[in-house]
Amino acid sequence: MRVSLFITCYNDLLFPETGVAVVKVLERLGHTVLFRSAQTCCGQMHYNTGYQRETVALVRKFVEIFSDDEIIVSPSSSCVAMIRDHFEKVAVLAEEPALLAKVKEIIPRVYEFTELLVNKFGVENVGGYYPHRVTYHPSCHGLRMLRLGDTPVRLLRKVSGIDLVDLSNATECCGFGGTFAIKNAETSAAMLEDKVRCVLDTGAQVCTAGDNSCLMHIYGALHRQKLPVKTLHIAQILASTGEEPAK
Amino acid sequence: MSIHVGNAETARPFPDAARAALDDAQLRTNVRNATNIIQAKRNNMTAELADWEALRNAAHAIKTHTLRYLDVYLEQFEANVTREGGKVHWAADADEANQIIARIIADRGGKEVIKVKTMTSNEVRLNECLEAQGITPIETDLADLIVQLGNQDPSHIVVPALHINRTQIRDIFRSKLPLHELGIEDLTDDPSQLAEAARLYLRHKFLTVDIGISGANFAVADTGAIVLVESEGNGRMCLTLPDVLITLVGIEKIVPTFRDLEVFLQALPRSATGERMNPYNSIWTGIAPGDGPTEFHVVLLDNGRTDVLANGEGREALNCIRCGACLNVCPVYHQTGGHAYGSVYQGPIGAIITPQLQSLEHSRTLPFASSLCGACYDVCPVKINIPEILIYLRGQIIRENQRTVAGKFDLENMAMQAMALVFASSGVMTTAEAIAKLAQNSFVHDGVIDSLPAILSGWTNSRDLMPIPEQSFRQWWSQRRKEQ
Amino acid sequence: MISDSRSAILSRIRAANKLAATAEREREYGAVARDYRIQGSLNDADRLHLFDERIRHYNGTPFYSTGDIKSDIAAILARRSKHTLVIPAEFPSDWLPEECHFIRDENLTKQQLDGVDGVLTTCTLAIALTGTIVVESSSAQGRRAATLIPDYHLCVVRQSDIVELVPEAIRRLERIKHRPLTFISGPSATVDIEMTRVRGVHGPRTLDILLI
Numbered sequence: 001m002r003v004s005l006f007i008t009c010y011n012d013l014l015f016p017e018t019g020v021a022v023v024k025v026l027e028r029l030g031h032t033v034l035f036r037s038a039q040t041c042c043g044q045m046h047y048n049t050g051y052q053r054e055t056v057a058l059v060r061k062f063v064e065i066f067s068d069d070e071i072i073v074s075p076s077s078s079c080v081a082m083i084r085d086h087f088e089k090v091a092v093l094a095e096e097p098a099l100l101a102k103v104k105e106i107i108p109r110v111y112e113f114t115e116l117l118v119n120k121f122g123v124e125n126v127g128g129y130y131p132h133r134v135t136y137h138p139s140c141h142g143l144r145m146l147r148l149g150d151t152p153v154r155l156l157r158k159v160s161g162i163d164l165v166d167l168s169n170a171t172e173c174c175g176f177g178g179t180f181a182i183k184n185a186e187t188s189a190a191m192l193e194d195k196v197r198c199v200l201d202t203g204a205q206v207c208t209a210g211d212n213s214c215l216m217h218i219y220g221a222l223h224r225q226k227l228p229v230k231t232l233h234i235a236q237i238l239a240s241t242g243e244e245p246a247k
Numbered sequence: 248m249s250i251h252v253g254n255a256e257t258a259r260p261f262p263d264a265a266r267a268a269l270d271d272a273q274l275r276t277n278v279r280n281a282t283n284i285i286q287a288k289r290n291n292m293t294a295e296l297a298d299w300e301a302l303r304n305a306a307h308a309i310k311t312h313t314l315r316y317l318d319v320y321l322e323q324f325e326a327n328v329t330r331e332g333g334k335v336h337w338a339a340d341a342d343e344a345n346q347i348i349a350r351i352i353a354d355r356g357g358k359e360v361i362k363v364k365t366m367t368s369n370e371v372r373l374n375e376c377l378e379a380q381g382i383t384p385i386e387t388d389l390a391d392l393i394v395q396l397g398n399q400d401p402s403h404i405v406v407p408a409l410h411i412n413r414t415q416i417r418d419i420f421r422s423k424l425p426l427h428e429l430g431i432e433d434l435t436d437d438p439s440q441l442a443e444a445a446r447l448y449l450r451h452k453f454l455t456v457d458i459g460i461s462g463a464n465f466a467v468a469d470t471g472a473i474v475l476v477e478s479e480g481n482g483r484m485c486l487t488l489p490d491v492l493i494t495l496v497g498i499e500k501i502v503p504t505f506r507d508l509e510v511f512l513q514a515l516p517r518s519a520t521g522e523r524m525n526p527y528n529s530i531w532t533g534i535a536p537g538d539g540p541t542e543f544h545v546v547l548l549d550n551g552r553t554d555v556l557a558n559g560e561g562r563e564a565l566n567c568i569r570c571g572a573c574l575n576v577c578p579v580y581h582q583t584g585g586h587a588y589g590s591v592y593q594g595p596i597g598a599i600i601t602p603q604l605q606s607l608e609h610s611r612t613l614p615f616a617s618s619l620c621g622a623c624y625d626v627c628p629v630k631i632n633i634p635e636i637l638i639y640l641r642g643q644i645i646r647e648n649q650r651t652v653a654g655k656f657d658l659e660n661m662a663m664q665a666m667a668l669v670f671a672s673s674g675v676m677t678t679a680e681a682i683a684k685l686a687q688n689s690f691v692h693d694g695v696i697d698s699l700p701a702i703l704s705g706w707t708n709s710r711d712l713m714p715i716p717e718q719s720f721r722q723w724w725s726q727r728r729k730e731q
Numbered sequence: 732m733i734s735d736s737r738s739a740i741l742s743r744i745r746a747a748n749k750l751a752a753t754a755e756r757e758r759e760y761g762a763v764a765r766d767y768r769i770q771g772s773l774n775d776a777d778r779l780h781l782f783d784e785r786i787r788h789y790n791g792t793p794f795y796s797t798g799d800i801k802s803d804i805a806a807i808l809a810r811r812s813k814h815t816l817v818i819p820a821e822f823p824s825d826w827l828p829e830e831c832h833f834i835r836d837e838n839l840t841k842q843q844l845d846g847v848d849g850v851l852t853t854c855t856l857a858i859a860l861t862g863t864i865v866v867e868s869s870s871a872q873g874r875r876a877a878t879l880i881p882d883y884h885l886c887v888v889r890q891s892d893i894v895e896l897v898p899e900a901i902r903r904l905e906r907i908k909h910r911p912l913t914f915i916s917g918p919s920a921t922v923d924i925e926m927t928r929v930r931g932v933h934g935p936r937t938l939d940i941l942l943i
Contacts, residue, residue, distance in 0.1 A: 017716075190583075
């Protein structure tokens with residue numbers, strides 16, 4: 001099938017490898033990936049920080065760019081949550097009924113990456129090989145807004161060679177929260193400290209998640225404290241093979 | 248109008264107060280231990296009910312309905328209380344509530360009053376007002392007694408002394424209670440002993456003081472009843488033994504019918520203390536001849552609640568039944584404890600109700616004191632969508648800021664406007680990405696960004712940031728296309 | 732002054748709600764979905780067993796009648812070494828053992844209530860799921876102060892008065908919803924000291940239930 005990729009602004013700039021991995025996995029499964037280069041951002045950072053008027057143009061843009069696509073996928077549950085939970089509110093705020101109609105129509109076509117694989121395509125084994133000890137952190141947006149449940153874990157379990165270990169207090173927020181990490185930096189860092197401690201307790205070599213925002217945050221402390229644990233987006237683990245292992 | 252929420256109008260901004268709290272390792276440990284325990288109990292008690300979600304839905308629906316017809320239900324409540332021999336007073340704000348209560352006490356010539364825990368009285372600063380008029384309020388809830396004797400502020404809406412451990416409590420009792428007169432020597436920090444000390448001290452007060460003040464967990468419109476949910480029995484003492492009882496209740500505590508209690512008396516104990524039922528619930532209507540007070544007053548309090556009601560989706564905050572479950576699960580509260588919120592209402596609910604009661608004039612940093620993780624919404628028995636309301640309030644505050652000159656030119660607004668321009672077109676965004684890649688060079692050391700300027704330094708104080716990769720995704724994609 | 736605040740508050744509420752004249756309060760209230768359990772599913776034996784378990788969980792003690800209520804009460808009180816008890820004005824006399832001294836509560840003072848060993852009452856109903864007894868203020872069950880001040884409470888509960896669920900209890904209580912009601916779930920306790928449930932702050936520190 002044709003799948004249109006919404007890479008998200010921060011993945012585009014900071015985590016292009018995640019996008020590359022998504023493309024790899026989808027092509028491996030026989031799908032065609034489309035990338036509409038006019039895309040920019042879903043507006044979540046602005047919306048959540050209180051700059052809601054500023055997201056109207058972004059919503060309009062998204063709807064226009066992706067209007068022809070049957071399936072739109074994003075490797076970021078927070079961005080998908082923004083689209084699902086807030087795009088309608090933005091259209092209402094803008095008092096544009098036509099935009100609201102288009103938003104309602106496009107929302108069911110947007111999928112988070114692991115949702116797409118398991119719920120839409122019905123696949124759990126995507127041919128990944130990653131012989132390392134890995135622990136999975138469920139990001140808050142994926143867990144509570146998208147209600148992904150164990151979808152990501154089901155995919156991870158089918159990765160060849162993987163040693164998946166449970167994270168304790170897994171459902172507790174890593175402390176990123178977008179601009180919260182800057183505006184309430186010390187509290188955010190304290191929350192991160194607890195998350196990192198749980199990650200270290202698993203003995204895992206790699207911490208994975210469906211959101212690079214969380215991983216960027218967790219990496220921030222792991223690297224500063226010179227700890228040997230790496231962070232890697234779930235798409236990159238799923239894409240990893242013997243010939244082309246994830247870096 | 249003199250609306251206030253405790254001392255919130257002079258509280259420090261949350262980031263500053265949080266910083267101080269984070270340095271207190273004992274506080275963080277106490278808070279973490281206590282909230283872990285309650286959370287576990289709450290989770291067990293709600294998981295065992297197959298109809299827990301149905302109860303939450305009903306509770307939410309009843310509250311939403313009640314707020315829609317709040318005027319009718321308040322009038323109905325008033326008529327019923329009056330018919331049953333009670334007197335209803337209406338207080339537009341904190342000062343008026345205090346005046347009404349002080350006058351009732353003065354009319355009796357009362358010098359001491361025994362009080363059951365009620366956050367509402369902390370909200371209006373009742374104790375301060377009474378003390379200024381020569382009336383001594385005696386807190387009778389163990390935690391409120393501890394907090395009062397220890398000269399502190401409550402840090403949690405259900406267990407206000409949660410931030411104080413047993414050894415600290417022992418020390419407070421040793422220095423403030425007349426232990427020797429009570430026949431207690433060598434008080435240890437064993438919880439049973441501490442409770443016994445409080446019991447003996449307060450028993451004398453219960454049997455002799457003539458005037459009691461309580462709050463209410465629920466006020467029932469169709470009967471005029473007040474419902475008090477408690478554990479220790481001090482509530483029962485205060486509402487049945489004195490001659491005069493004054494009950495202060497926020498107008499949002501109304502429920503339409505007695506039958507509605509079948510929902511709330513399940514939702515509240517399981518959410519608040521993780522019990523199937525708390526030890527004592529008292530339901531009374533007006534005066535019961537021959538049993539209890541001969542004079543009963545209800546003071547209905549607005550103090551900003553009608554402003555919250557008028558504040559669009561923010562009104563859902565008035566569903567709150569003060570269970571504290573949101574505090575117990577909040578990852579921010581776990582780190583900072585309650586005092587950082589600078590309000591009698593703390594944690595997630597505090598962050599949405601405190602600023603709204605004050606028409607967003609104060610406590611403007613509270614809506615930002617959240618990572619929007621959503622854990623609070625999951626546990627709220629009346630399904631208040633706290634994350635959505637936090638975002639809504641942020642929007643109101645930012646828009647207000649943007650209308651001022653200072654606000655328009657503050658760093659954050661300018662950065663956000665700049666980012667909005669960047670996202671407006673992929674062409675601009677690509678250029679911005681290129682600029683960022685160049686600009687980062689002065690911040691990259693040994694392959695990582697370890698210091699950032701100005702407000703961004705908050706990140707790099709304790710965290711690294713990976714540098715921007717050589718090639719963005721879109722660059723990779725267009726290169727791949729060329730190669731194909 | 733007061734009536735000014737009253738009308739100010741009410742009019743602010745109305746302005747905040749802006750309801751259409753056609754708004755139908757009663758219909759909307761009736762439309763609230765109540766999909767929670769309102770009917771128990773346990774048989775008598777299981778319900779009794781559940782009640783027993785839940786009473787014990789919160790440190791109450793159940794006893795089962797031999798059929799001779801008077802001697803049951805005598806035995807329990809002897810076990811607890813309680814000799815002088817307060818009883819409601821209309822507590823059944825033929826249940827009172829001679830060995831003990833019972834004082835009918837006809838407006839006893841607080842100090843008098845403080846001076847007895849305990850209180851003996853019946854109750855209106857009990858809730859199995861939560862281990863709760865519900866006492867109404869009446870001449871048969873006593874004034875509220877009477878089940879509060881003494882340190883010991885022995886409550887006689889009819890097995891036929893035990894319901895399984897809270898909604899079942901509330902709906903049965905609707906016929907007396909204007910009376911003062913007290914829900915008692917175990918002896919007095921607090922969790923204010925490091926979340927440890929500690930017994931015996933105020934109110935009876937020992938609660939015994941005689942099931943008949």
